[in-house]
Amino acid sequence: MNFHFPVNREHTNANNEYYRDARRLLISSGIFSALLLVGAVLVLVVFDRTPFVIGSAVVLFALAALYVGVTFQVRRAIKDPQELYDESPLVPAMIARVDERTMVLMTLVDMRKNPSDGEPAPALATRTVTTISGVPRRVGAKVPAVSVAGTHKSRTEFYDEITPVPLAWSTPDKAVIAQAQRNIPVNDWNVLERNIDRVEEVHATKRNLLPLN
Template identity: 30%
Template structure:
């Protein structure tokens, strides 16, 4: 797995990093759900009805799951950890819309221990992209971030993966350029050749499209 090390600008990241914002919002929602479930449990137990006890058990389970998510999220939402754990991947701007910019990224969704790699195209719509020109073909170095709410997978592939631009973690254009240079030209060219697939990828439920290994360049096989 290719990693990219740099000093994260926390102030900048807190202001623009949409992945971090989403994880923080998840924690708030989880805490709210847990609170409501606990309140409902108390009310149901006080009802003295058999059906109330059964529903109270369900509410306890909901509260336990919500609390687990709330405790899990801060561990995953450390900005430095997100960049440290993610593999460096290429992404390119495919189009700009009134409400944001669409990125197409090339990621390996296979588990590190898998016997073979599993390359896929994924898309992500972002609101801001500092340090980059919002023009089709703009090369955007990023890291792959797993957004699963639990450590689950299907076979040897992770199901929920998104791309987090390096530019969301630094204002330094030299860092962005260094990250861009560490990605092979083969990968950049593969993305450029598949820009037309972005719309198709966006229509999928998981916003990703697995690539046929037989049609990949030898360096990615």
């Protein structure tokens, strides 16, 4: 089930931690690539060009090229905010744990790549967040979100990684948030609430995704 609403770009830039994390990754990767390139050039300029020095420079150039490739790959994988919310399934999420500076957001998701294939594959997914506009720092607080798939096993029909992205990160409109919350089936909220204390079990998995079946 998808939920369409107009994304507020200014609000997204100021509050959306999903895109903030992506920007940080891109910046870090770009800086590291530049440092590797500078290092490779300095090695060739400062030291005598012995086979070892040339080999070291080649390795640094290769690593720089690898990180440049990763940077572009990540950049291509990041969808426009409006597209991300329009195409991603609406899911229930709740604050599952409140720490000193962060909170753990837990969501109930369907692991299937194709929702029309077979029976639902419910799972719990978590994401550590700093703040969500309009949401109290209280365990059990409801947070309408979309589930964004990450990596997946190529030979299975299930995703390996799914992260919740709150609607409140991209709209300040309380009416939109309330409508999204009503659109989520009551049973889904109930299932999530019954499992809200399983944070440690979810975190014990490889990618914070715990199948329920």
